[in-house]
Amino acid sequence: MLLLTKNAKVTGKVMIDNTDLYSKEIDPIYHRRKVGMVFQKPNPFPTMSIYDNVTAGLRLNGVRDKKILDEIVEDSLKMAYLWDEVKNDLKKSAIELSGGQQQRLCIARALAIQPEVLLMDEPASALDPIATQKIEETII
Numbered sequence: 346m347l348l349l350t351k352n353a354k355v356t357g358k359v360m361i362d363n364t365d366l367y368s369k370e371i372d373p374i375y376h377r378r379k380v381g382m383v384f385q386k387p388n389p390f391p392t393m394s395i396y397d398n399v400t401a402g403l404r405l406n407g408v409r410d411k412k413i414l415d416e417i418v419e420d421s422l423k424m425a426y427l428w429d430e431v432k433n434d435l436k437k438s439a440i441e442l443s444g445g446q447q448q449r450l451c452i453a454r455a456l457a458i459q460p461e462v463l464l465m466d467e468p469a470s471a472l473d474p475i476a477t478q479k480i481e482e483t484i485i
Contacts, residue, residue: 361462378406381455385467387447389439389454395422396435398450402458417457425453426479445472452480 359366366376381402389398399418400408408414418435422428427449431437439450448471455463463484469477 378402378458379461381458381460381463383448383452383455383463383465383468385470387444387451387471389442389447389450391438391440393439394436395431395439395442395450398439399454399457401454406458418453421453421457422450424456424483425449426476426483427453445476448472449476449480452483456483 355367361376361379364371364376366373390401393401396418399421400414403414403417408417419428419432422431427446430446431442431450439447442450448468452468455465465484468484469480472480
């Protein structure tokens, strides 16, 4: 059993590639890179542009080639059905987007790192029915 905070307890295992993520022998940073997360409430990085939001995880993982970053940004925003709405405003602040657009940006950011596991907590709750359907088609 792992004790994280005074009254919080974690039991059991969380396995990725036959590795228990709660094991003391693993590098949590290495394994965290395999997991993408999208929360119910949009959480774009407020001081970053649309482009920088999508590339944040890639840059943390050492991707610096602008051509590669540009391709992944376009692909990820297309998968999140946001590309057509923002392709001419990639330097625009992410917080200037509508709530639904911010949520799709967060989905694009998670998809950009091509995670082995994608955790999503009601990612379409802030989206209109058409966007919801398109996102569901992407993640299935």
